[in-house]
Amino acid sequence: MSSRGPNRRHSAQFKLQLCQEIRSGGLGRRDAQKKYSLSANLIQLWLTQYDRGELDGEEVEATVLADYEAKSAALERKVGQLTMELCCRWCSSAAIRRH
Numbered sequence: 001m002s003s004r005g006p007n008r009r010h011s012a013q014f015k016l017q018l019c020q021e022i023r024s025g026g027l028g029r030r031d032a033q034k035k036y037s038l039s040a041n042l043i044q045l046w047l048t049q050y051d052r053g054e055l056d057g058e059e060v061e062a063t064v065l066a067d068y069e070a071k072s073a074a075l076e077r078k079v080g081q082l083t084m085e086l087c088c089r090w091c092s093s094a095a096i097r098r099h
Contacts, residue, residue: 016050018032019050023050
C-alpha cells in the first residue's frame with residue numbers, strides 16, 4: 001500500500017497475498033476490511049480477479065520487477081545528478097585555488 005488516501009494503490013503482490021489468505025480461511029472478509037481499511041466491493045473485485053487467475057504469480061513478479069527497475073532508474077538519475085554537482089564544485093574550487 002502506498003498511502004491511506006481515498007485513491008491509494010495496492011501492489012499486485014498485496015492483492016494476491018490478501019486473496020490467498022481469505023481463500024485459505026486465514027482471514028475473513030470483514031477482518032480484512034477492518035485491518036486494511038478496504039471496501040467490501042474492492043475485496044470482492046480482487047477475489048473475482050483471483051478466482052479467474054488474473055492475480056497470478058507471474059503478474060506479481062512482473063509488477064515487482066517493474067517497481068525495482070523504476071527504483072533503479074531513479075537511483076541512477078540521482079547518482080548522475082550528484083556526480084555532476086560534485087564535478088562542478090571540484091572544478092570551481094580548483095579554479096579558485098589557481099588564482
